[in-house]
Amino acid sequence: MAYLIYLLAFVGGFSIMSLELLGGRVLAPYFGSSIYVWGSIITVFMLSLSIGYLVGGRLSLHHPSLGRFAIIFVAAAVCLYPLVYFNEAIMVWVFERIEDPRYGSLVASGFLFIVPTVIMGMISPYSVRLLVQTTESSGQVAGFLYFVSTLGSALGTLATSFYLVLWFEMNTILTLLTLALLAMGLLAAIASRRVRS
Amino acid sequence: MLLPLLYAQFGVLICSVSVPVEARIVHEERSLYSKILVDQRGSMLCLQFSVRRDQRNQSCFDQRKPDKMVFIYARMMMASLLLQPHPKRILMIGLGGGTLPMALDRLFPEANQDVVEIDQAVVRVARDYFGFAPSERVKVFAQDGRVFVKRAVQRGEKYDLIMLDAFNGDYIPEHLMTREFLEEAKALLTPDGVLAANTFAISRLYDHESVTYANVFGTYFNLRTPSTGNRIVLAAPGGLPTAETLRARAEALRAPLKPYGISMRELLPLVREREDWDSDARELTDQYAPANILQSR
Numbered sequence: 437m438a439y440l441i442y443l444l445a446f447v448g449g450f451s452i453m454s455l456e457l458l459g460g461r462v463l464a465p466y467f468g469s470s471i472y473v474w475g476s477i478i479t480v481f482m483l484s485l486s487i488g489y490l491v492g493g494r495l496s497l498h499h500p501s502l503g504r505f506a507i508i509f510v511a512a513a514v515c516l517y518p519l520v521y522f523n524e525a526i527m528v529w530v531f532e533r534i535e536d537p538r539y540g541s542l543v544a545s546g547f548l549f550i551v552p553t554v555i556m557g558m559i560s561p562y563s564v565r566l567l568v569q570t571t572e573s574s575g576q577v578a579g580f581l582y583f584v585s586t587l588g589s590a591l592g593t594l595a596t597s598f599y600l601v602l603w604f605e606m607n608t609i610l611t612l613l614t615l616a617l618l619a620m621g622l623l624a625a626i627a628s629r630r631v632r633s
Numbered sequence: 634m635l636l637p638l639l640y641a642q643f644g645v646l647i648c649s650v651s652v653p654v655e656a657r658i659v660h661e662e663r664s665l666y667s668k669i670l671v672d673q674r675g676s677m678l679c680l681q682f683s684v685r686r687d688q689r690n691q692s693c694f695d696q697r698k699p700d701k702m703v704f705i706y707a708r709m710m711m712a713s714l715l716l717q718p719h720p721k722r723i724l725m726i727g728l729g730g731g732t733l734p735m736a737l738d739r740l741f742p743e744a745n746q747d748v749v750e751i752d753q754a755v756v757r758v759a760r761d762y763f764g765f766a767p768s769e770r771v772k773v774f775a776q777d778g779r780v781f782v783k784r785a786v787q788r789g790e791k792y793d794l795i796m797l798d799a800f801n802g803d804y805i806p807e808h809l810m811t812r813e814f815l816e817e818a819k820a821l822l823t824p825d826g827v828l829a830a831n832t833f834a835i836s837r838l839y840d841h842e843s844v845t846y847a848n849v850f851g852t853y854f855n856l857r858t859p860s861t862g863n864r865i866v867l868a869a870p871g872g873l874p875t876a877e878t879l880r881a882r883a884e885a886l887r888a889p890l891k892p893y894g895i896s897m898r899e900l901l902p903l904v905r906e907r908e909d910w911d912s913d914a915r916e917l918t919d920q921y922a923p924a925n926i927l928q929s930r
Binding site: 461464465466467470471598604 | 665666751776777778779780783787806807808811813814918919920921922923926927
């Protein structure tokens with residue numbers, strides 16, 4: 437059980453940073469690759485994660501279960517996938533309305549990334565809740581969880597920037613991330629049935 | 634260990650000139666986008682963008698002969714005038730030391746130029762050390778080239794000549810290499826307009842880039858010299874001129890271009906189609922643009 441939750445947190449961390457890195461590529465054709473484009477993306481991701489942590493922590497108060505944890509992953513996948521089809525239209529819309537590429541990129545990354553990133557931000561606090569058995573061990577569990585999920589983030593960054601962009605189109609990578617999140621959701625759902633039966 | 638390093642050095646777009654010991658650094662600054670270095674040897678001022686100190690000069694300027702174009706890549710860019718001898722509106726993407734816009738301004742005092750340079754610090758250095766001065770006719774826009782081009786397409790602007798000189802080797806702006814970008818640039822050209830691009834000649838990127846240009850423009854002139862890592866693409870959506878037309882225009886340009894150190898005897902033989910790339914290479918698009926990785930291979 438614990439291994440599964442660590443695996444889920446790992447994939448969550450991987451997906452967050454992979455998406456953040458792709459963000460720069462998504463925005464470049466419309467807003468350039470100036471430093472403020474990265475500023476916008478990082479701002480949006482940090483803000484979304486902070487909200488996600490808050491909401492995830494809140495959610496963990498009400499009947500925390502693997503089944504509900506699975507829903508977070510499925511929701512993240514469902515909110516991520518539309519980017520494949522709508523990122524262009526959203527950027528055109530923003531590009532036509534906001535002249536200044538600083539605010540253009542900020543608003544566009546907000547539209548594109550806030551929802552999936554908030555949801556992915558819920559994963560960590562929820563994992564802690566599922567893993568912690570006693571007060572004494574809570575710090576250690578949380579520490580190990582941060583370790584695993586941040587390791588996932590590091591790998592997501594590396595894999596995406598070194599290899600994935602060389603092998604695949606951006607939309608293919610987004611699809612793969614969606615499938616990974618869905619697979620994790622499915623895995624959690626199956627495990628939750630086993631636990632109950 | 635050594636091989637990739639060697640590749641990295643050859644793969645860059647900038648010609649190397651040996652800088653002897655007495656080269657003096659007159660300006661050094663780390664801007665938002667690169668490290669800018671200006672050094673002086675005798676009357677020769679050179680601009681470099683590099684983190685490593687391996688003498689890769691982006692642009693050089695001889696104070697005794699200020700008009701002369703020191704580097705072959707700059708002279709090859711001027712071969713675009715063989716395709717479009719009378720540009721009235723010119724778009725420069727990437728300023729460097731300002732050699733090209735200054736030459737074009739002197740050659741065509743009636744023409745208007747828009748110069749787009751992402752790095753404000755480069756504009757300052759070009760002004761302080763290389764004599765580049767923005768004016769009524771030569772307007773400078775400190776912004777990303779892709780963003781400028783997209784807005785210009787939106788406004789319905791047209792240019793007779795577009796010069797793309799935005800790749801300095803350390804980091805390639807990948808969004809300025811894709812099919813979508815080239816299509817936007819093409820949309821900005823007048824019917825007899827020309828795009829001149831200073832791009833990569835070495836590494837796997839060469840094949841990918843060549844295929845992308847071919848997909849957007851069809852055949853184009855592909856100017857290469859054995860001595861440098863540069864390759865100049867001259868593309869004209871309205872069709873390439875015949876050898877005869879090229880010769881006639883070269884004849885007409887011989888005298889006006891002489892002060893810039895441009896010899897038609899050197900330039901004309903380079904203006905050829907030479908399709909020497911691997912046409913199976915994957916096209917670069919906004920979806921697939923790993924230019925920086927490809928360039929290091």
